[in-house]
Amino acid sequence: MIRTSRRSFSSNRTIFLSALVLVTLTASILSFIDSGERFLYNSISWETKIRSSAHIRRPNGISVLVTGAAGFIGTHVSLALKSRGDGVLGLDNFDNYYAPSLKKTRRALLDIHGVFIVDGDINDRRLLAVLFDTIAFTHVMHLAAQVGVQYAVENPYAYVHSNIASLVTLLERCKSADPQPAIVWASSGSVYGVNINNKVPFSESDRVDRPVSIYASTKRTGEEITLTYNRVYGLSITGLRFFTVYGPWGRPDMAYFSFIRNILLGKPITVYRAKNHTDLARDFIYIDDVVKGCVASLDTSGRSVGSGRLRNETAPYRIFNLGNASPVTVPTLVSILEENLRMKATTNVVEMSENGDDLFAQANISLAEKELGYKPTTDLETGLKEFVKWYLWYYGKPFVQNRNV
Ligand SMILES: O=C(O)[C@H]1O[C@H](OP(=O)(O)OP(=O)(O)OC[C@H]2O[C@@H](n3ccc(=O)[nH]c3=O)[C@H](O)[C@@H]2O)[C@H](O)[C@@H](O)[C@@H]1O
Numbered sequence: 001m002i003r004t005s006r007r008s009f010s011s012n013r014t015i016f017l018s019a020l021v022l023v024t025l026t027a028s029i030l031s032f033i034d035s036g037e038r039f040l041y042n043s044i045s046w047e048t049k050i051r052s053s054a055h056i057r058r059p060n061g062i063s064v065l066v067t068g069a070a071g072f073i074g075t076h077v078s079l080a081l082k083s084r085g086d087g088v089l090g091l092d093n094f095d096n097y098y099a100p101s102l103k104k105t106r107r108a109l110l111d112i113h114g115v116f117i118v119d120g121d122i123n124d125r126r127l128l129a130v131l132f133d134t135i136a137f138t139h140v141m142h143l144a145a146q147v148g149v150q151y152a153v154e155n156p157y158a159y160v161h162s163n164i165a166s167l168v169t170l171l172e173r174c175k176s177a178d179p180q181p182a183i184v185w186a187s188s189g190s191v192y193g194v195n196i197n198n199k200v201p202f203s204e205s206d207r208v209d210r211p212v213s214i215y216a217s218t219k220r221t222g223e224e225i226t227l228t229y230n231r232v233y234g235l236s237i238t239g240l241r242f243f244t245v246y247g248p249w250g251r252p253d254m255a256y257f258s259f260i261r262n263i264l265l266g267k268p269i270t271v272y273r274a275k276n277h278t279d280l281a282r283d284f285i286y287i288d289d290v291v292k293g294c295v296a297s298l299d300t301s302g303r304s305v306g307s308g309r310l311r312n313e314t315a316p317y318r319i320f321n322l323g324n325a326s327p328v329t330v331p332t333l334v335s336i337l338e339e340n341l342r343m344k345a346t347t348n349v350v351e352m353s354e355n356g357d358d359l360f361a362q363a364n365i366s367l368a369e370k371e372l373g374y375k376p377t378t379d380l381e382t383g384l385k386e387f388v389k390w391y392l393w394y395y396g397k398p399f400v401q402n403r404n405v
Helices: 003-042 042-052 070-083 102-112 125-134 156-176 214-233 255-265 287-299 328-343 366-372 381-396 397-402
Strands: 063-067 085-094 116-119 138-141 182-188 237-244 243-245 271-272 284-287 316-324 348-351
Touching: 042 085, 042 116, 063 070, 070 085, 070 138, 070 287, 085 102, 085 156, 085 214, 125 156, 125 255, 125 348, 138 156, 138 287, 156 214, 182 214, 182 287, 214 237, 214 271, 214 316, 214 348, 237 328, 243 287, 243 381, 255 271, 255 381, 271 287, 271 328, 287 316, 287 366, 316 366, 328 381
Parallel strands: 063 085, 063 138, 085 116, 138 182, 182 237, 237 316, 243 284, 271 348
Antiparallel strands: none
16 A cells, blocks of 8 residues: 555655746747747846956956947947947847848957857846846947838838837836936937928938938937936937938948848949938948947946936936938939949939938038047048948859849
8 A cells, every 4th residue: 555655645746847847948939939039038148248348457447238239330339349348239130131141240340359149139028127236237228220222111110119119128227227327319310301491401409390201200209208208207418410420330221221231233223312302411421430439428428327316417318319410312322333433323313202211411520529539530432442342252253133122
């Protein structure tokens, strides 16, 4: 009897343990399927990686969470911070708006320099909680966004998800973090929209209530949302209105990038023109100049001060234009590319439809000069030369026709 009951106890125990193992395994597999790399969260090796990446290696250094770190500007800013000894942790969802392979190569580049990118979405609140519980970030450089003015016509929902919902999720986490980080984030020069102020260049104090694209309106909304978090929760906020940023490791969806690809392939390019036959112009700004503006924004951000009734400080709320203050027309951009490639473009000039694109942009950068010491030094000829060199190195001219960019 005794033997039997022992045997039945031990077999019950075996069944219980097997069930437990099965449940645990199923949960792990489900969480793996649900969130890709995220099954590793909280593993010792994952935690070691994020701690090492965010580790500050210079006196008075800062520890920065860079969202969109596998993006164009995110990659360059992360490298700049890391090389001066700051702690940097990247976060990116590697979406497929443009070739994820380019983002993965940028990730490999950052990896070599000791910057780890967590593969995850900012809307994943559990993930943000783990990151902020593990690292006491002093700053957040929020560059993750759904970009592209034209794509907003096709898929406006992506802009609401990435530029509004994600922003709120991130600010909520920053609000309750201890310490509260200071936030520097990517707004856009496109918020100026229709030139209702009837003046150029565009200044931060100009009216910005006539956006002409969903992209621009989500960025403008971001400025309102961050202002609310600044006033109510004491977060230090700096919004950067980037103009048309270009350079090595750039974005394949942008005009200069798609133009070079088509010129090399012998395919025609489309050059938009306004209805009154004037050329469109942009305030093209080279990536190295923009990076200096980003880093200076972090260095001068001041502190977040919290929302307690007793607080006697107010947190800074700043907005800066980061452009070049010297607009160039799209046909001039094309001729600089032609000179660099020693090839002629086949150009289709198309009258622009009412598709929500701005006709002209020029940044007034005097505020950034004064407050950030921002001083762009690269003109479009010099910057495009660097870009063309990089492009030919990365894609290789002879093989370009076979590469999916
Ligand atoms: O200001 C900004 O915030 C935005 O700057 C750029 O937008 P955009 O200046 O329109 O840059 P491109 O898409 O590279 O276009 C540059 C110019 O070339 C023109 N273009 C574009 C594409 C094309 O095939 N042909 C053409 O003439 C556009 O109308 C525009 O005048 C980026 O693409 C946006 O993501 C960014 O945030």
